[in-house]
Amino acid sequence: MNIVTTGFVDGVEAQSESLGFDPAVVYVPHPIQNRTKAEIEAIADQAFAKVMALLQSS
Template sequence: MTTEFVDGVTAQSDALGFEPAVVYVPHPIQNRTRAEIDEIADRAFAQVMVLLKSE
């Protein structure tokens, strides 16, 4: 999820009484180069793995 949607995730989580596993990445995504996307993914990978192992 991009950082643009932090408030939306929080509001929806509170409304549903559910705490999702979320990794936030910089916003926006759609205008990034392939190299920028790769860098963002590389930085987020460790966080994703932690969330997957904790479930």
Template sequence: MTTEFVDGVTAQSDALGFEPAVVYVPHPIQNRTKAEVEEIADRAFAQVMAMLKSA
């Protein structure tokens, strides 16, 4: 999820009484180059793997 939607995720989570596993990445995504998106994904990978291991 991009950082633009932190408030939306929080509001929806509170409304549903559910705490999702979320990794936030920089916003926006759509205008990034392939290399930039790959770099963002590489930086987020460790967080994603940690969440999967703890699940």
């Protein structure tokens, strides 16, 4: 499973197509590096349910 920012959607799709592999991906807002601790925690909280659902489905 991968957690990727929305800035890399095209890259993930291109790589997936070239490899013939459909990875489990959870996208989070881009960019990440200039976020405050509170913002990162909010993003993580929002992604948590999706991450857990993908982990439980594998």
